Each structure stands twice: as structure tokens, then as C-alpha cells.
Amino acid sequence: MRMAELAAFTSRSLKTERPVPFGSSIVHTKTGELLLRALNAVARESDPSSHAEVRAIRLATKRLKNTSLAGYTLYTTCEPCPMCMSTALWAGVDRVVYGATIEDANKHCRQIHIHATEVAERSDMPCRVDGPVMRDECYALFTHPNMLKAFKEWSTRKKSVAKPKAR
Numbered sequence: 001m002r003m004a005e006l007a008a009f010t011s012r013s014l015k016t017e018r019p020v021p022f023g024s025s026i027v028h029t030k031t032g033e034l035l036l037r038a039l040n041a042v043a044r045e046s047d048p049s050s051h052a053e054v055r056a057i058r059l060a061t062k063r064l065k066n067t068s069l070a071g072y073t074l075y076t077t078c079e080p081c082p083m084c085m086s087t088a089l090w091a092g093v094d095r096v097v098y099g100a101t102i103e104d105a106n107k108h109c110r111q112i113h114i115h116a117t118e119v120a121e122r123s124d125m126p127c128r129v130d131g132p133v134m135r136d137e138c139y140a141l142f143t144h145p146n147m148l149k150a151f152k153e154w155s156t157r158k159k160s161v162a163k164p165k166a167r
Contacts, residue, residue, distance in 0.1 A: 002027055002034075003099055003134045006075050007141065009037050014144045018044055021100075021108075021141035024056040024076040026069065029094045035060050035072065043154075052076060053084035057091045068092045077138045078105050079131060082112050085119040089127055096120075098131035099138025108142050108151045 002025065010023030022040035027033065038056040042048055053076050061067050069091040074080075079098040080088060088096050102111050117129045132138070141147065 002032070002075050003077075003097065004137070005034075006037065007077060007099065007134065007137050010039060010077050010141055011144070013039055014141065014146045019144070019146050019150050020052070021105075021138075021144075021147055022052040022076070022078055023141075024052040024074060026056050026060040026093075027073050027075060029071055029073045036063065049083065051081065051084050053080050054087050057087050057093075061091065070094065073097060077141055078102075080116045080119075082114045082119050085116040085129075086123075089120065089123050089125040092125065093127060095128040095130065097133055098129075099134050100142065101132055101135065104135070104139045104142060108148075109154060 006023050006025045010021065013019045020040040023037060025037040026035040028035065036056060036059050038052050038059055040052040041050040041055060053074060056074065057069065060069055060072065072093050073095040074088050074093045075097045076099070078100045079102045080096060081102070085096065096116060098116065102113060102115060105111050120127050120129050
């Protein structure tokens with residue numbers, strides 16, 4: 001149910017000028033009460049760290065006036081990248097639940113190929129990672145015609161290899 005709500009929330013961006021398939025929500029682990037939702041804002045904010053998960057965690061800790069999100073679960077439409085998973089660990093979330101996988105996302109945009117479970121396992125911070133959950137529905141966010149058009153304009157799929165300068 002939470003993932004379905006998040007996918008529906010994220011899909012609304014597909015009708016905008018800057019669609020994104022990446023959405024996240026922070027939910028109280030025991031009560032299921034939604035604290036907040038956030039979308040990826042990398043392009044809008046010109047900030048490569050403005051992934052949906054990082055934004056949700058930043059907004060949640062500000063709202064709670066606490067750096068800890070112990071007692072909360074992070075839901076995300078796509079498996080968190082290492083930066084996002086590390087942020088979730090540092091925030092102390094109880095659990096991360098994701099929809100589409102890193103491999104799914106990589107079909108459309110660049111990714112760091114380290115799974116969220118590996119990041120969690122290599123830390124000394126406890127966090128349960130569950131996914132993929134509703135993978136097909138979340139991956140549909142990536143294959144929506146407006147998103148496919150936007151991906152063509154994103155620079156993240158182009159490989160920019162700097163050539164070494166001659167000495």
C-alpha cells in the first residue's frame with residue numbers, strides 16, 4: 001500500500017515539464033503514519049546530491065528537529081544508490097523498501113553498481129533492506145513516454161570521458 005501510494009505520487013511528476021521516476025517517502029515504522037514525500041530534484045536544484053531519498057531524509061530531519069530517523073522507514077521507487085543508502089544509514093532509519101532496481105534504472109541513466117543491501121551489510125549501522133517491492137509498477141515510471149523523452153535530454157546517460165592533457 002505505501003509503495004503504491006508513493007508510485008502514484010511520483011507519477012504525477014510525469015505530467016510536468018521536469019518529470020522524474022525517483023520518489024521517496026518517510027513513514028513511521030510502527031504506526032505507518034506518513035511523515036513526508038519527496039521527489040528527485042537534481043536538475044531543478046542543480047545539485048547532484050538532490051536525490052529523492054536524500055531530500056526526504058533532509059526534510060524529515062528538519063521537520064523533526066533531530067538528526068535521527070530511528071523509528072522510521074524509507075520507501076523509494078528505486079533501489080537507493082550508495083550515496084542515498086549511506087544517508088539512510090547515517091540517519092538511522094529502521095528499514096529501506098525499494099521498488100525498481102539499480103539495473104532497471106541503469107537502462108535509462110547512469111548508476112553506481114553497488115546494491116543497497118551491500119552498503120548496509122558493510123556498515124555497522126543496522127537497517128533492514130527489502131525489495132524489489134512492486135517492481136513492475138515502479139519501473140513503469142521509467143518507461144512512461146514523457147519520462148523516456150526526458151531521459152534523452154538528461155546528460156547523465158552520456159559518458160563524458162576527460163582525455164588526459166599532453167605534457
